[in-house]
Amino acid sequence: MNRYFLYLVLLNMIVNVIIFVPKILIEYRYNGAVMGVLIAIPIGIALNYFYSTAINRFPEQGLPEISANSKHRWLKIIHFGSIQLIWFSAGLITLVGFIDILVRFINPEMPKLALLVIYLAAIFLIIQLPTQRVVYFMEIVLFFNTPLIAFIIFKAFANDYLSWDSMLEVGTHIFERPSIKSIAAATYCFSGYSNLIIFNRVINGKLKVLNFIAIFIFGVFNLFTTFFIPIGFHGSDGANEYLYPWISTADSLRLVYSPIERVIFLFLMFYMSITLISVSVHWHVAYELIKGTFKEKVSKKQNLLILSIFSGASIAGVIFLNTLLLNKVTVYWMIVRLGFEIVLVAIFFIWARRRSV
Amino acid sequence: MPSNNVQTIRDHLLNMLQQPEDMVFKENHSKEKYMEALYIKSICDEAILHDNILKPFFEITGPEEFLNFLQSNPKVSEYEDEQKALEELLRGVAILFYQDFVFLFDCKMDRNNAVMDTTVETTIQGPQAGFSESLPVNLGLIRQRYPSTALMVESSTVGNLSKTRVMILHDTRFTDPDTLKRIKKFLANVDIDMFQSGEQLFDSLRKSNKALFPLMLVTERPDRVAVNLSMGKVILLIHGSSFAVILPTVMKDLMASMEDIYQAYWITKFLKVLRYTAFNVSLILPGLYVAVTSYNPEIFRIQLALSIAGSRTAIPYPSYIEVVLMLFMVELLTEASIRLPKAVGPTATTVGGLILGQAAAEAGLVSNIMIVIVSFVAISNFVVPINAFSFTIRVLKYFVLLISSLFGLVGVVLGFFLVLAYMVKLDSFGEPFLTLVQSKPGENSNK
Structure with missing residues (x-):
């Protein structure tokens, strides 16, 4: 079992709370979200399987190295460019969403741009590290945070006020026609594999079936938790009232004997670092792909230019996207992402097969 | 009689030396033989010279036999060139001019060869003796603890002016050849005029020559050196320093005390957890106090929040000033107690720590909880076993603050992870700073 691969997938599963997945699922809970989740699981696993086995043919190589001697330069630029855009926007939505959450729940008096500054400083430090080191950092962050999230989930499941009846009520809508929006949102939980575009550099050895079984188990559990726990806490109708269902759910939990009584603070402190590493992983992929597009080594000036484009885009994002708009954009982004991912996996799978034959 | 060639060498050497007071140039005559000796008496052991050269000189009658005696003596080596002879002379080697030959006779005086007790890295149990300040004695101490044929000893010099002798020790079975190559390359490129102790390399390790984290371990314990040799580390012994340098060093080594292997398994585990907790506490706590009192008092349960706020009611300024004030005071105390003579040291800590702290709280300058936190931070800081690293933490907490x-609150979490990310970025001779596993030879294909 390759743990780095698992981390990448796990990271996306954990961070889906920030990127509106529960909100989208709960919004369509009576209109096909349940079926959507059920359909998303095989799609997600299949994409995982095909892409990872395809890129596994090139051990310790990222996409820039694999296509280093490609003759179709324009094709390469378009290919890399589109991937960069999707990955960068994934990080951007997470970042803008989380800064919105921070201002709402932790620092209501602080300007959003100030929070952006500290986040960008940390992210830029991390994305410029070698890929190996980014993975180390990811491992450390997950090491610090996993016990905490496990504890919170345990507390949620063990809570007296969790209404299983509400969950069952939503479960009865299983045979509704699935909506594409909920499928797209649910597959996001599985799409961590696609970071292998760059992170395949650190993966040596074959990925075993055990990996995919683990992803299946984690994925099912994760989707169930993401979708149903807020419904269990706030009722099948009430859950839709919240902009961030999971954060409100965390705020419904109480640790009676702990000095920090309200779980929301633990939850948000935990997500501060998870968001940091999640955005860094996505942007590291984008950053490395941009570096891979240039023929020569990137000079200091070009590097600065890339980083300033990154920060310019995020400043614009923070200024122009309010929560509702961001939510709407994310829904459509999810659909685009799913389509793009399927195309990407299909093309890469076929290309890798033809190349190795 | 010395031939022309030898005479020119002798005159040249004498010329170069500028006749210092402690230089000795002696001519020895016996019936058949004539010999000249040149040495500096303050760094030469004249007794050795007397026993090994002068006595035989008068006891052995035949000139040829004495030449044979000189050539077969292991302490005598042949003259190579003038530069080398001068360097050796300045280290306590006597130069002998005999017939057509020039010899170098090793009679260095080993002054600081007393083995000292450990004072910096103390343990309760286990070996208590440290290194001496003499290179051969230190090497002997290590060899006694590490009797292995695989122990490789090489020597080189560092320092533009001081030309300090440095010995590089490693176990050929365990050391990664790539790491060794990097270390040798680094040593060859060190640009220091006066090289006196291993700690001077801290700054040279970084490209910018400005280091915050110690990327090497400086130790006074031979047992630590022996254990590290067996783990594949490279050891530098520096002439005139009672500290050895262990390379490459990662955070795991900086958090390890020798006591870890002299204690029972679970006790060691407990102590390690304690140390890492102390590291985090010392790093985060001052920042957390500011964040909790000034930004998010609601994070704690109501009783605790109220008692913190209640303790701060009399304080006329924001919490960050309070923290900076108290931390500054503790820093001064720590510095003062290092500098002060041993007899006055405890007084300073008592006056500063107990009386001043109490008085500051009563005067309403800082809150009682602040006093608790500051002492907590200071004590946690000293739990870290390696001194150089505990200094690093002392500085780092201001960054988080x-x-x-x-x-x-965002600043606390991100500040902590920024420090972590920086540590992830660091490496010591190709070894990632936060690694848990030392790389072994032949494992480097994945780098």
Whole structure:
């Protein structure tokens, strides 16, 4: 079992709370979200399987190295460019969403741009590290945070006020026609594999079936938790009232004997670092792909230019996207992402097969 | 009689030396033989010279036999060139001019060869003796603890002026050849005029020559050196320093005390957890205090929040000033107690720590909880076993404090992870700073 691969997938599963997945699922809970989740699981696993086995043919190589001697330069630029855009926007939505959450729940008096500054400083430090080191950092962050999230989930499941009846009520809508929006949102939980575009550099050895079984188990559990726990806490109708269902759910939990009584603070402190590493992983992929597009080594000036484009885009994002708009954009982004991912996996799978034959 | 060639060498050497007071140039005559000796008496052991050269000189009658005696003596080596002879002379080697030959006779005086007790890295149990300040004695101490044929000893010099002798020790079975190559390359490129102790290499390790983290371990314990040799580390012994340098060093080594292997398994585990907790506490706590009191008092349960706020009611300024004030005082105390003579040291800590702290709280300058936190931070800081690393933490907590004062709770978390990310970025001779596994030879294909 390759743990780095698992981390990448796990990271996306954990961070889906920030990127509106529960909100989208709960919004369509009576209109096909349940079926959507059920359909998303095989799609997600299949994409995982095909892409990872395809890129596994090139051990310790990222996409820039694999296509280093490609003759179709324009094709390469378009290919890399589109991937960069999707990955960068994934990080951007997470970042803008989380800064919105921070201002709402932790620092209501602080300007959003100030929070952006500290986040960008940390992210830029991390994305410029070698890929190996980014993975180390990811491992450390997950090491610090996993016990905490496990504890919170345990507390949620063990809570007296969790209404299983509400969950069952939503479960009865299983045979509704699935909506594409909920499928797209649910597959996001599985799409961590696609970071292998760059992170395949650190993966040596074959990925075993055990990996995919683990992803299946984690994925099912994760989707169930993401979708149903807020419904269990706030009722099948009430859950839709919240902009961030999971954060409100965390705020419904109480640790009676702990000095920090309200779980929301633990939850948000935990997500501060998870968001940091999640955005860094996505942007590291984008950053490395941009570096891979240039023929020569990137000079200091070009590097600065890339980083300033990154920060310019995020400043614009923070200024122009309010929560509702961001939510709407994310829904459509999810659909685009799913389509793009399927195309990407299909093309890469076929290309890798033809190349190795 | 010395031939022309030998005479020119002798005159040249004498010329170069500028006749210092402690230089000795002696001519020895016996019936058949004539010999000249040149040495500096303050760094030469004249007794050795007397026993090994002068006595035989008068006891052995035949000139040829004495030449044979000189050539077969292991302490005598042949003259190579003038530069080398001068360097050796300045280290306590006597130069002998005999017939057509020039010999170098090793009679260095070993002054600081007393083995000292450990004072910096103390343990309760286990070996208590440290290194001496003499290179051969130190090497002997290590060899006694590490009797292995695989122990490789090489020597080189560092320092533009001081030309300090440095010995590089490693176990050929365990050491990664790539790491060794990097270390040798680094040593060859060190640009220091006066090289006196291993600690001077701290700054040279970084490209910018400005280091915050110690990327090498400086130790006074031979047992630590022996254990590290067996783990594949490279050891530098520096002439005139009672500290050895262990390379490459990662955070795991900096958090390890020798006591870890002299204690029972679970006790060691407990102590390690304790140390890492102390590291985090010392790093985060001042920042967390500012974030919790000034940004998010609601994070704690109501009783605790009220008691913190209640303790701060009399304080006329924001919490970050309070923290900076107290931390500054503790830093002064720590510095003062290092500098002060041993007899006065405890007084300073008592006056500063107990009386001043109490009085500051009563005068309403700082809150009682602040006093608790500051002492907590200071004590946690000293739990870290390697002194150089505990100094690093002392500096780092101000960084976290600054970010938390600006950004609140977000600053605490991100400040901590920024420090972590920086540590992830660091490496010591190709070894990632936060690694848990030392790389072994032949494992380097994945780098």
